[in-house]
Amino acid sequence: MTTLWFETALLADGWAxxxxxxxxxxxxxxxxxxxxxxxxxxxxxxxxPGLPNLHSHAFQRAMAGLTEARxxxxxxxxxxxxxxxxxxGRLEPDDIEAIAALAFMEMLETGFTRxxxxxxxxxxxxxxAYANPAEMGxxxxxxxxxxxxGLTLLPVFxxxxxFGEAPxxxxxxxxxxxADGYARLLEASRAAVAxxxxxxxxxxxxxxxxxTRSELAAVSGGAGPVHIHIAEQLREVDDCLAWSGARPVDxxxxxxxxxxxxxxxxxxxxTADETARxxxxxxxxxxxxxxxxxxxxxxxxxxxxxxxxxxxxxxSDSNVRIDAAEELRLLEYGQRLSARARNVLAGGAGASTGxxxxxxxxxxxxxxxxxxxxxxxxxxxxxxxxxAGHPDLAGRTGDxxxxxxxxxxxxxxxxxxxxxxxxxxxxxxxxxxxxxxARYRLTxxxxxxx
Amino acid sequence: MTTLWFETALLADGWAxxxxxxxxxxxxxxxxxxxxxxxxxxxxxxxxPGLPNLHSHAFQRAMAGLTEARxxxxxxxxxxxxxxxxxxGRLEPDDIEAIAALAFMEMLETGFTRxxxxxxxxxxxxxxAYANPAEMGxxxxxxxxxxxxGLTLLPVFxxxxxFGEAPxxxxxxxxxxxADGYARLLEASRAAVAxxxxxxxxxxxxxxxxxTRSELAAVSGGAGPVHIHIAEQLREVDDCLAWSGARPVDxxxxxxxxxxxxxxxxxxxxTADETARxxxxxxxxxxxxxxxxxxxxxxxxxxxxxxxxxxxxxxSDSNVRIDAAEELRLLEYGQRLSARARNVLAGGAGASTGxxxxxxxxxxxxxxxxxxxxxxxxxxxxxxxxxAGHPDLAGRTGDxxxxxxxxxxxxxxxxxxxxxxxxxxxxxxxxxxxxxxARYRLTxxxxxxx
Numbered sequence: 001m002t003t004l005w006f007e008t009a010l011l012a013d014g015w016a017x018x019x020x021x022x023x024x025x026x027x028x029x030x031x032x033x034x035x036x037x038x039x040x041x042x043x044x045x046x047x048x049p050g051l052p053n054l055h056s057h058a059f060q061r062a063m064a065g066l067t068e069a070r071x072x073x074x075x076x077x078x079x080x081x082x083x084x085x086x087x088x089g090r091l092e093p094d095d096i097e098a099i100a101a102l103a104f105m106e107m108l109e110t111g112f113t114r115x116x117x118x119x120x121x122x123x124x125x126x127x128x129a130y131a132n133p134a135e136m137g138x139x140x141x142x143x144x145x146x147x148x149x150g151l152t153l154l155p156v157f158x159x160x161x162x163f164g165e166a167p168x169x170x171x172x173x174x175x176x177x178x179a180d181g182y183a184r185l186l187e188a189s190r191a192a193v194a195x196x197x198x199x200x201x202x203x204x205x206x207x208x209x210x211x212t213r214s215e216l217a218a219v220s221g222g223a224g225p226v227h228i229h230i231a232e233q234l235r236e237v238d239d240c241l242a243w244s245g246a247r248p249v250d251x252x253x254x255x256x257x258x259x260x261x262x263x264x265x266x267x268x269x270x271t272a273d274e275t276a277r278x279x280x281x282x283x284x285x286x287x288x289x290x291x292x293x294x295x296x297x298x299x300x301x302x303x304x305x306x307x308x309x310x311x312x313x314x315x316s317d318s319n320v321r322i323d324a325a326e327e328l329r330l331l332e333y334g335q336r337l338s339a340r341a342r343n344v345l346a347g348g349a350g351a352s353t354g355x356x357x358x359x360x361x362x363x364x365x366x367x368x369x370x371x372x373x374x375x376x377x378x379x380x381x382x383x384x385x386x387x388a389g390h391p392d393l394a395g396r397t398g399d400x401x402x403x404x405x406x407x408x409x410x411x412x413x414x415x416x417x418x419x420x421x422x423x424x425x426x427x428x429x430x431x432x433x434x435x436x437x438a439r440y441r442l443t444x445x446x447x448x449x450x
Numbered sequence: 451m452t453t454l455w456f457e458t459a460l461l462a463d464g465w466a467x468x469x470x471x472x473x474x475x476x477x478x479x480x481x482x483x484x485x486x487x488x489x490x491x492x493x494x495x496x497x498x499p500g501l502p503n504l505h506s507h508a509f510q511r512a513m514a515g516l517t518e519a520r521x522x523x524x525x526x527x528x529x530x531x532x533x534x535x536x537x538x539g540r541l542e543p544d545d546i547e548a549i550a551a552l553a554f555m556e557m558l559e560t561g562f563t564r565x566x567x568x569x570x571x572x573x574x575x576x577x578x579a580y581a582n583p584a585e586m587g588x589x590x591x592x593x594x595x596x597x598x599x600g601l602t603l604l605p606v607f608x609x610x611x612x613f614g615e616a617p618x619x620x621x622x623x624x625x626x627x628x629a630d631g632y633a634r635l636l637e638a639s640r641a642a643v644a645x646x647x648x649x650x651x652x653x654x655x656x657x658x659x660x661x662t663r664s665e666l667a668a669v670s671g672g673a674g675p676v677h678i679h680i681a682e683q684l685r686e687v688d689d690c691l692a693w694s695g696a697r698p699v700d701x702x703x704x705x706x707x708x709x710x711x712x713x714x715x716x717x718x719x720x721t722a723d724e725t726a727r728x729x730x731x732x733x734x735x736x737x738x739x740x741x742x743x744x745x746x747x748x749x750x751x752x753x754x755x756x757x758x759x760x761x762x763x764x765x766s767d768s769n770v771r772i773d774a775a776e777e778l779r780l781l782e783y784g785q786r787l788s789a790r791a792r793n794v795l796a797g798g799a800g801a802s803t804g805x806x807x808x809x810x811x812x813x814x815x816x817x818x819x820x821x822x823x824x825x826x827x828x829x830x831x832x833x834x835x836x837x838a839g840h841p842d843l844a845g846r847t848g849d850x851x852x853x854x855x856x857x858x859x860x861x862x863x864x865x866x867x868x869x870x871x872x873x874x875x876x877x878x879x880x881x882x883x884x885x886x887x888a889r890y891r892l893t894x895x896x897x898x899x900x
Contacts, residue, residue, distance in 0.1 A: 068857045350522070
């Protein structure tokens with residue numbers, strides 16, 4: 001039995017002082033408030049539930065910084081996607097494992113304890129199926145095991161290059177599957193994650209571009225989480241309108257049983273009516289502020305969505321930069337810049353913006369990834385501790401801690417991280433850091449010199 | 451004689467390999483490219499010229515994270531300013547020194563080597579002049595000496611609360627001076643920085659709100675840098691229009707001899723014509739992307755300004771978060787989000803956005819702060835080294851290093867910092883870190899419990 005004692009901790013019903021947690025089987029067994037520390041307790045300053053990262057393409061971590069030079073013409077999401085497809089073409093299963101391990105390490109070191117891996121790289125470099133349909137998924141699972149991160153694996157169904165069943169392009173050859181292939185992929189994916197504590201497998205129709213209405217119904221018909229990219233780019237909105245007469249979110253609401261199992265990733269471009277419909281559906285809006293800024297997507301109508309009762313979570317998506325607090329900060333800053341106001345997403349008079357962002361992203365992330373989070377009995381023992389001695393926390397208590405974390409100190413404050421009851425990060429470093437970094441460097445140097 | 455040797459370094463005319471620098475008297479004496487390292491050389495991986503931080507209010511560092519909860523009504527720049535005035539009311543000279551030392555330490559640790567301190571807190575808590583008009587300026591200088599940062603001190607002239615010579619408010623009692631008092635302040639400020647290597651004193655009319663036309667002419671008539679806040683908020687634009695019939699930047703161009711000595715801080719809200727006028731003037735636009743996002747100011751028209759040949763630099767302003775690479779990243783990301791495009795500020799086909807942002811901010815920052823920067827003979831020996839072993843630099847050379855730094859790794863990559871020929875940061879930590887943090891914590895705990 002492991003016992004932890006914290007000066008202060010964010011529990012489900014608010015901040016508490018002198019909190020002892022006992023952990024067993026990777027989960028929190030008991031939570032006692034106002035406890036005296038004992039000699040056996042491992043002690044810490046501030047404890048937070050680890051933040052779920054609800055949307056990642058781990059392999060893209062290896063492209064971080066490599067697409068920030070201008071192309072021959074004006075750059076956009078679409079020119080970036082061409083570079084990404086070219087990069088994808090070179091990756092072998094070993095590369096995927098090495099890159100994902102680095103990405104997952106950085107997630108843990110910067111405050112994320114579970115990742116939703118939206119995984120679409122299924123086939124070999126020539127586009128042929130591997131003998132094991134989850135060859136690549138196994139590598140993702142291996143990277144999760146090595147780093148210790150919680151995994152919700154979301155194998156992607158990808159059948160078409162555009163609305164109206166446009167045939168897939170050569171750049172998409174490693175993604176494409178049909179309904180039977182997808183059923184085999186799901187089954188193999190469940191086997192791939194079977195050895196991981198509290199892993200989840202969900203379904204991920206890639207986007208409205210990539211699936212038909214009937215494929216969408218088939219792929220989303222299971223019991224677990226359903227994730228889909230939607231309305232990230234204006235061109236996608238225009239193409240959807242041209243094809244169907246409806247905008248993407250409206251089309252999805254009209255043509256699928258969207259409910260609390262769903263996570264709509266990005267949902268950047270919505271009308272006021274779509275925003276309200278999505279909020280009412282109970283689905284989570286999966287926001288990826290760093291990537292959406294990097295790709296020039298635009299700004300999600302967050303204030304209106306939250307006012308309408310919508311659920312949100314955050315994801316590191318392209319992994320160009322991995323940092324939980326920075327995702328929350330950029331989410332709020334985008335709203336401030338467009339509204340020319342402050343504390344836009346705080347949610348009410350006197351409320352802390354940092355705490356509102358953190359709490360909402362905890363709840364939405366947990367819902368989207370199919371595992372509870374929080375420092376409560378029965379939840380996975382996924383904790384992030386902050387350095388109580390850091391200047392940005394001097395004199396702070398309660399929600400002001402989260403304002404200091406999100407807006408001032410950021411990931412510099414992350415000290416130790418516990419995941420499934422195991423301490424995997426100490427003083428900001430993952431236990432396996434040196435090995436993971438060494439392998440990643442070799443991988444990247446080979447990929448870049450190829 | 452100190453000699454340094456780097457695998458690669460960003461020189462004035464581009465990247466070079468195997469670079470040896472010799473330092474003497476706080477400056478770079480010689481630069482040799484293609485040199486073999488000798489046993490006496492201190493070796494490093496990647497060397498960059500340190501970035502100038504052209505706009506800081508150091509004392510505001512102590513408010514970081516404390517204004518991120520919503521007030522009784524909707525928050526704005528103006529409600530934030532009220533909180534800031536209240537905080538200002540409590541600060542003693544010892545507090546200023548402790549807070550500035552922490553801010554300057556964080557600047558050095560995250561890649562800034564010189565700061566333009568826009569310093570307006572001159573009088574005691576009751577608004578009475580200290581016996582030494584530069585009592586507070588001396589504390590800023592002491593903090594610069596303790597941390598080692600280069601200082602361009604910009605004592606502020608502040609006479610009125612609003613356009614049309616509105617009398618100052620009680621919240622502004624510690625800032626206000628008249629022309630004679632400002633002359634004494636400037637002289638005492640020069641004495642205060644006399645012991646610092648390569649310090650500069652400039653003039654800072656606070657804003658068009660705070661000075662009359664004739665005061666502006668008198669204050670800006672010297673030889674050094676002239677810094678002024680302008681057009682940060684729409685209300686300021688409206689008030690200026692109501693008072694004068696002209697927008698702030700137009701009014702300034704019509705009524706002052708704005709030239710390359712000037713730095714216009716923010717200049718957020720400009721028409722296309724004002725943007726072109728400012729670019730043609732040769733003045734630097736002092737951009738503060740993190741603070742401008744935090745305060746909900748809006749987005750500077752950067753693409754148009756650079757296309758018109760304008761000069762830019764960056765500043766950490768409110769110091770809510772101090773991070774050189776993050777300032778550059780947010781500058782570009784704001785442009786991407788509004789233009790819905792990528793690599794907006796790269797400057798041309800094939801050009802690196804990270805390098806364009808870094809080079810422009812080096813040049814504009816040096817111009818605005820009145821000291822050259824760059825790894826060239828005669829310049830202050832102000833260098834930032836990056837960890838060449840970091841995954842974000844694996845396999846990168848030349849400008850791609852700056853893309854990896856600005857967009858992916860950020861300040862995590864900063865390893866050692868040399869300032870005026872002295873190594874002040876090693877492995878990311880300022881040599882005086884423990885002492886500075888301990889004093890800051892005591893200061894802040896007292897201020898917050900008062």
